Amino acid sequence: SSDLRKKLLEVFTDKPDEYISGQELADRLGCSRTAIWKHIEEMRKDGFTLEAVRKKGYRITNSPKSIIPDEIRFGLKTKFLGRNIFYEETVDSTQKIAQKLAYEGAEEGTIVLAEEQIGGRGRMDRSWHSPKYKGIWMSVLLRPNIPIMQAPQLTLLTAVAVVQGIEEVTGIQAQIKWPNDVLINGKKVTGILTELQADSDRIHSLIIGIGINVNQHIEDYPEELQNTATSLFIEKKEDWNRAVIIQAILLKMEKLYTIYLENGFYPIKLLWESYALTIGTRITASTLTGKIVGKALGITDDGVLLVEDEQGTTHRIYSADISVTS
Ligand code: BTX
Structure with a gap:
């Protein structure tokens, strides 16, 4: 189906400002008009804006590169x-x-x-x-x-x-x-x-x-x-x-x-x-007051990181840059 999307976009790209009828799209892609209609709907869901005009066909007026x-x-x-x-x-x-x-x-x-x-x-x-x-x-x-x-x-x-x-x-x-x-x-x-x-x-x-x-x-x-x-x-x-x-x-x-x-x-x-990447692993926490090396145990309810150092002391880390030590 991503192949069909590609072909559809090619057809629309060939004639950027023209309306293309459902029949022509079906012929060029070798599928039914119902299938075309389904794909047009999918394109809309993906953020394309398509105009559909009776007796004329479809035209893309906006592609999903923007996030309007x-x-x-x-x-x-x-x-x-x-x-x-x-x-x-x-x-x-x-x-x-x-x-x-x-x-x-x-x-x-x-x-x-x-x-x-x-x-x-x-x-x-x-x-x-x-x-x-x-x-x-x-x-x-x-x-x-x-x-x-x-x-x-x-x-x-x-x-x-x-x-x-x-x-x-x-x-x-x-x-x-x-x-x-x-x-x-x-x-x-x-x-x-x-x-x-x-x-x-x-x-x-x-x-x-x-x-x-x-x-x-x-x-x-x-x-x-x-x-x-x-x-x-x-x-x-x-x-x-x-x-x-x-x-x-x-x-x-x-x-x-x-x-x-x-x-x-x-x-x-x-x-x-x-x-979390860091829980259970050995990390280095660089804080404003120095480095703490140890095992990351988890976080507290306040979002504070708990680190146990080699001596078995648990440190509460409020703010730091963390790197994984092996
Ligand atoms: P942070 O201080 O943890 O990370 C900033 C550091 O990340 C920078 O010093 C640089 O080394 C690196 N960095 C900068 N840009 C990128 C990038 N695009 N991808 C990866 N690394 C980068 C993180 O701060 C918080 C960032 C919040 C950004 C959002 S965007 C919407 C909102 N508006 C705004 O001005 N900031 C927030």
Whole structure:
């Protein structure tokens, strides 16, 4: 069926601005008009926009290289996550836009999407490479009624949703490196950055930034990232429809978030640990105050990483860069 898709696209590419009748498509592809109709519907689901005009035929008016809001809305199964979408082609950082929207009272579940970020941000003032049309650069606004201390739990929850969404769409099994990296074969495919606004000790809004490398080729990365970063394309040599991945992740995230609000962090924690690369292995945690080498035991309910050193002492790690030691 991907062969048929290819042929269909060739026919449409040959006559880019013309309508092509169902009969002509059927003749060129050697199949029935019903089969053509089925494939046209499939293309629509994959994010193509097709015009169908009686007596004239079909014409493609938009291909799925963009992630315009309608492309996300069409097929989105969530109740509130991603129901309110802000989209711009080029932005400084989707985080900044989401912060402004949050401040102005935007509803929970609002998302901000861009095709390209000029000033994409990571943690601790690091930058996030966000080239045009190649990835998912998204900020999600949540308003959970939880104490500030629990905010890291939502970062962990998001990592689980990303792993599940990627697996559902691509079949690729990604892993999580504490606290917020999603890796495939040891290379970074996703980074997550959580920022919050709070009064006294309650969270007012939580802005979860998710950067997913989707269709980059290795040469799309600056040299210094070529050995540490990967993309879904690089892993499977296939171009992916970003809208479908966004939809899958939003649905997973909404389900997990609902479980979280009803049952607390424990069920999320179990899932997180099942995807975690570092649990049970020997790691080096580089913190601001020094290095701790030992076995990663798991995470606490606050999302704190527990590491047992050679002497048998357990350390609580709040913030660090982790590398796997063998
Ligand atoms: P982090 O601080 O864990 O990772 C940032 C580091 O990762 C960089 O210093 C660099 O070494 C490496 N890096 C930069 N870009 C990429 C990339 N595309 N792929 C792999 N590695 C890279 C992770 O921070 C959090 C990133 C969140 C990005 C999202 S995108 C939507 C939202 N808007 C925004 O500005 N940030 C978030």
